[in-house]
Amino acid sequence: MSDSAANSEPDHPFLSVRDIHKSYGGLKAIDGVDLDIQSGEIVALVGDNGAGKSTLIKMLCGALRPDGGELRLRGVPIEFASPKDATDSGIETVHQSLGLVDTLTVPENVFLGREETFRVFGLFRQLDRAKMRSETRGLLERFGISVPTLNEPVIKLSGGQRQTIAISRLLLSEPSLLIMDEPMAALGVDEGRRVMELVSSLRDKGIAILMISHNLEHVFQIADRVVVLKNGRLVGAKRTGDTTRESVVAMITLGTA
Ligand SMILES: Nc1ncnc2c1ncn2[C@@H]1O[C@H](COP(=O)(O)OP(=O)(O)O)[C@@H](O)[C@H]1O
Ligand SMILES: [Mg+2]
Structure with a gap:
């Protein structure tokens, strides 16, 4: 604080x-x-x-x-x-453009700009996809949000689901x-x-x-x-x-x- x-x-x-x-x-x-x-x-x-x-x-x-x-x-x-x-x-803001990247999946969008990484052999930074997926699932569950799949690019989601994802990604920062x-x-x-x-x-x-x-x-x-x-x-x-x-x-x- x-x-x-x-x-x-x-x-x-x-x-x-x-x-x-x-x-x-x-x-x-x-x-x-x-x-x-x-x-x-x-x-x-x-x-x-x-x-x-x-x-x-x-x-x-x-x-x-x-x-x-x-x-x-x-x-x-x-x-x-x-x-x-x-x-x-x-203070988080959802603009009309939503700020989603169409070609990325739901977890990739949720973590856009704050990707979870881990080090391989203490050397290379790798995206921790498993962690991003499970945290995204937890976030969506917490807010009672269901999306058909986390694996597809968000362009395949409906307008309402995209709006929901745009809102959820901001909720990560509480x-x-x-x-x-x-x-x-x-x-x-x-x-x-x-x-x-x-x-x-x-x-x-x-x-x-x-x-x-x-x-x-x-x-x-x-x-x-x-x-x-x-x-x-x-x-x-x-x-x-x-x-x-x-x-x-x-x-x-x-x-x-
Ligand atoms: N970047 C800008 N440059 C000049 N005038 C602007 C700009 N943005 C908004 N305006 C003007 O300011 C007024 C308020 O616009 P805006 O805040 O977009 O209203 P609203 O969102 O309620 O439609 C309008 O007259 C608009 O034309
Ligand atoms: Mg306006």
């Missing part, structure tokens, strides 16, 4: 964003946004194209430096100079916050439901989830809160139990809470 984590106070949100700003030239893509994400809650981030959703999550995962404002982790101010800083702080860009987009009804079940089970394990979604049906099925952006500004943040799809649509289109 780092010093800042040891000093942090448990009753603070896992992540707090205060008055964060980002401009591209003269365009204010994010213009003074506040956001709190608690451990064990699913927050949906919604808004029209160009509202600033991607810009906001890029600042939270260390891919983009804010022009101003503050990030706090469990109450402690923090700055991310790179995506590695964010992952070191327990993140505190998982950020997802449209995790259920482009999935069929059954597959979307399975991915939603996975995301709900991660919330139930205490992971904080921030999820961009265009699908308000999904948002109302699984999110605890919904945060609406328009033109880089926060329109409002509501508990899904305290609002309706109609009023969220009004927030997205009219920009009034």
